[in-house]
Amino acid sequence: MADSKKNERDRDVALKFDPKIFDLLSKFEEVELEDVDMELGDLEIWIQPGAVAGPRAVVPTVVARKAKPTEIIQMDFVPPVETYPGRIAEVKLGATKGDGGTRGKSVVIGGEKSPAYYLFENPTPHPPVISLDVFDTRIPLAKAVKMHFGEVAEDPVAWAKLAVDKFKADMITLHLVSTDRLIKDTTPKEAAKTVENVLQAVDVPMVVGGCGDPQKDLKVFEEVAAVAEGERLLISTVTLDMDIERTAKAIQKHGHVALAFTSMDLNQARELNRRLFEFLPKERIVMDTTTAALGYGLDYAFTIMERARLAGLMGDPELQQPISSGTTNAWAAREAWIKLAPEWGPRELRGPMWETVTALTLLLAGVDLFMMMHPAAVKTLKDVISELTAGTGRGRPELIGDWVTLKI
Amino acid sequence: MSEREVSKIGAKELSPIDVYMLLPRTNCKKCGQENCMAFATKLVNRELALELCTPLLEEKQYAKAYPKLWGLLKPPVKEVTVGAGDSAVKIGGKLVMYRHELAYINPTAVAIDVTDEMSERELLDRLRKTEGFSYIYIGRELKLNMIAVRSTSNDPDKFKATVKKVSSNAKLPLMLCSLNPEVIEAGLMVAPKTRPLICAATENNWKDMAELSLMYNCPLTVSAPNNLKMLRSLVKTLLEYGVKDLVLDPGTFPPEGIADTLVNFTMIRRMACKRGDELLGFPIIGTPIVAWAQKAEAPEINMWNEAYMASMLITRYADILIMHSTEGWVLLPNVFLRENIYTDPRKPVAVEPGLREFGKPDEASPVMLTTNFALTYYTVASDIESAGLNCYLIVADTEGHAVDTSVAGRKLTAENIAEAIKTTLVEKKVKHRKLIIPGKAARLSGEIQELSSWEVLVGPRDSSEIPKYLSEKW
CATH class of the missing domain: 3.40.50.11600 (Rossmann fold)
Incomplete structure (x- = not known):
């Protein structure tokens, strides 16, 4: 019984989280500052008599040889700015009425001229965008996620609306997992119908994902591309084992964008982009070099993305596409969702923090588009992005100078 | 062109030939390698220590080559040791800016704070939690590394008593945190020869802190929040003063200053690794504990903010973090991240077949x-x-x-x-x-x-x- 009460409290805490994290941080001004000024003269007098006998003797003689400075020696600092020969492509997702679609707005990602958040060189041209996951059938969800989306799990239209209305999603990703032959084997026609219904229900730009079967996905994508003519959907995903020509042509013909997905290997990423360039302009390709969860290969994912971005900036034309991350993969880490001993905290907090840390790590590698799940993780990432986009000059040294004596 | 080019920006790219030319070139195999060229290659890849070449150390004819080699091979970020004996922690020593260029070494040390105004019970409880923290991940034990003793009282006697209590109940290395040299001195007196990290020298107290650092042979943190010009000036001054082991604190700012925080950390590391700036070539300290400066309606909100700020700093070059939360859901993702970021990307992680x-x-x-x-x-x-x-x-x-x-x-x-x-x-x-x-x-x-x-x-x-x-x- 006590356990279930605790769970309830944990859940309340988690629910309370999203909207308030930063509102509360904005009250930062209230922190009291301790007076830390001191009388330098007094201290010198106090120190000089060598109140402490023993260690004083071990002062290295080296020190004595030099004349000790009595004032601060003024030095300069010039930010270490570099220029890069390459630039990341800009890709527009979602088409508005004027643009041939029905979306309420479009988003643009990419366009970077510097590594992620090297704001001393260049501002971020377009803030990264977060797309919330919506599934077309019931799938196993972690408890921490289910409590937010459980009620709409069978209904992609209701799910999409919840994501947009309640959780303020800028984009949604409709995963057509039911098209998998081993799940429901939904036909391409039925799948396309679901896409149409969701497009009518919400007006944000959309990603449409398949089931990962290269043959089936091709058929589904051809159907979806046609019914969503001109909407500038991001078709997720095009892989090396697909009929690339047919897939790319369907995407190009109906005015969509391709998500080029490869395993964690830069040569594969280059190869796939190269092949797509035959059919699609740079402005219609986003790449995904695979996201592994924190603790389960995030280091590889991070480094491949960081290398891809640096190489693109250094002029590698085959790695100059904006990067997308399936950040929901963070939930593949068992530490995100299993019950651990009490000292590891409630999974209702541990889980979304796992997703948050996975996302923030990749944000710093250069990811432009995040596909995510948990509202608290989404909210945190969104707020961090907006703080970073607002730029430097807002840190207030007078408020934190004294973390040393901060009373908690 | 490839990402390899990036590492060349403004940096001296070290080739095995540069190193080989300074080695004895006798192929004596005393280092365990087949020949001097193989040894040079391993040195450049940071897989072996220079000191394995014993002739270099022992024979007079190489007396000039040794310091030259050391200069070539020394990491752009100085390695600083905090603490003494078995539990000493090495921080910094970074060789590269990006982990794919080689590998990161000396994983970010995580320090948990205690204060001189905590009840004995709370203090001991926090020490127990910090030292007892242990999680087994792919066969390795993930642990916390230091105790940061903060003086919130600004009272030397209280601080002295607290440091004494902490050092007799905990083995982890200490950081002594106060901007008042009198308080720091009181703490140092009861923790002799343990090489705690002093936090911190500022533009107001640097001279006294420098004296203490020299007197007790302790590393010293240099704090200049959001002011890298002052940070460089203070480092220069302290080096001239004779203090060698420094740690940089450019300030960690809560959300509205997160851009400043990341930009400062990034510029410092680039200056060290790509521009060869010795004044910024020291380990960096991050203080996610500032998340607690905000009055939140539930402590979980402070914890949440502290957790994610810590993670960004682990990715962006922090060599030490001071944290307040002891909650598993705050610390576990961060020690996992640290483990991930600090694995050697050259070696696939393997177990015995x-x-x-x-x-x-x-x-x-x-x-x-x-x-x-x-x-x-x-x-x-x-x-x-x-x-x-x-x-x-x-x-x-x-x-x-x-x-x-x-x-x-x-x-x-x-x-x-x-x-x-x-x-x-x-x-x-x-x-x-x-x-x-x-x-x-x-x-x-x-x-x-x-x-x-x-x-x-x-x-x-x-x-x-x-x-x-x-x-x-x-």
Whole structure:
């Protein structure tokens, strides 16, 4: 019984989280500052008599040889700015009425001229965008996620609306997992119908994902591309084992964008982009070099993305596409969702923090588009992005100078 | 062009030839390498220490070459030792800005704070939690590393008593935190020879802090919030003063200043690694504890903010972090991240290949197969253990690659599986001849069957399904 009460409290805490994290941080001004000024003269007098006998003797003689400075020696600092020969492509997702679609707005990602958040060189041209996951059938969800989306799990239209209305999603990703032959084997026609219904229900730009079967996905994508003519959907995903020509042509013909997905290997990423360039302009390709969860290969994912971005900036034309991350993969880490001993905290907090840390790590590698799940993780990432986009000059040294004596 | 080019920006790219020219070039093999060129290559890759070349140290004719070599090979970020004895922690010593250029060394040390105004009970409880923190991840123990004793009272006597209590109850290295040199001195007096890290010298107190740092032979943190010009000036001044082991605190700012925080950390590291700036070539301290400066309606909100700020600083170059939360959900993702970021990207993480037994297997127990990629192996092992299964697991040598990549890259082949069946002597352990292979290696099944004459069963694609699979199929 006590356990279930605790769970309830944990859940309340988690629910309370999203909207308030930063509102509360904005009250930062209230922190009291301790007076830390001191009388330098007094201290010198106090120190000089060598109140402490023993260690004083071990002062290295080296020190004595030099004349000790009595004032601060003024030095300069010039930010270490570099220029890069390459630039990341800009890709527009979602088409508005004027643009041939029905979306309420479009988003643009990419366009970077510097590594992620090297704001001393260049501002971020377009803030990264977060797309919330919506599934077309019931799938196993972690408890921490289910409590937010459980009620709409069978209904992609209701799910999409919840994501947009309640959780303020800028984009949604409709995963057509039911098209998998081993799940429901939904036909391409039925799948396309679901896409149409969701497009009518919400007006944000959309990603449409398949089931990962290269043959089936091709058929589904051809159907979806046609019914969503001109909407500038991001078709997720095009892989090396697909009929690339047919897939790319369907995407190009109906005015969509391709998500080029490869395993964690830069040569594969280059190869796939190269092949797509035959059919699609740079402005219609986003790449995904695979996201592994924190603790389960995030280091590889991070480094491949960081290398891809640096190489693109250094002029590698085959790695100059904006990067997308399936950040929901963070939930593949068992530490995100299993019950651990009490000292590891409630999974209702541990889980979304796992997703948050996975996302923030990749944000710093250069990811432009995040596909995510948990509202608290989404909210945190969104707020961090907006703080970073607002730029430097807002840190207030007078408020934190004294973390040393901060009373908690 | 490739990302390799980036490492050349403004940096002296070290070639093995540069190093070789300064070595004795006698191919004496005392370092354990075949010749001086091989040794030079390992030195440049930071795989061996220069001191293994004993002639260089002992023979007069190399007296000039040694310091030159040391200058070539010394890391752009100085290595600083905090604490003494077994629990001493090394921080900094970074060789590169990006981990793919080589590898990061000296994982970010995480310090948990206590104050001189905490009740004895709370203080001891926090020490116990900090020192007792332990989580086993891919066979390694994840731990916390330091205790930061903060003086919130600004009272030397209270601080002295607290430092005394902490050092007699904890083994981890200490950071002594106060901007008042009188308070720091009081703490240092009761922690002699333990080399705590002093926090911090500022533009107001630097001279006294420098004296203390020299007097007690302790590393010193230099604090100049959001002011890198002042930070460089203070470092220059302190170096001239004779203090050698410094740690940089450019300030960690809560959300509205997060851009400043990241930009400062990034510029400092680039200045050190790419521009050879010795004044900024020191470890950096991050203080996610500032998340607690905000008055939140629930402490979980402070914890949440502290947790994610810590993670960004681990990725962006922090060598030490001071944190207040002791909650597992705050710390666990961060120590995982640290472990990930600090693995050597040159080496796939691998475990020993061979035969493992789980539970109490007998001659009728199932025999399964996996690869020796550590993440794969420990995931499979943990699924088997948590289900309490009795079975054998053949760990094939795939040079540390996962199942799908090793099948694709021909690191896992029917030949080496057949070989593994023989060398592990599993045929002596079981009477049946049935091998369960991972679902992702399904296409090898026919060939394995031919080569080994074992019957091959294709198991699940994810090891979490093993218990279910066995209960249905075995």
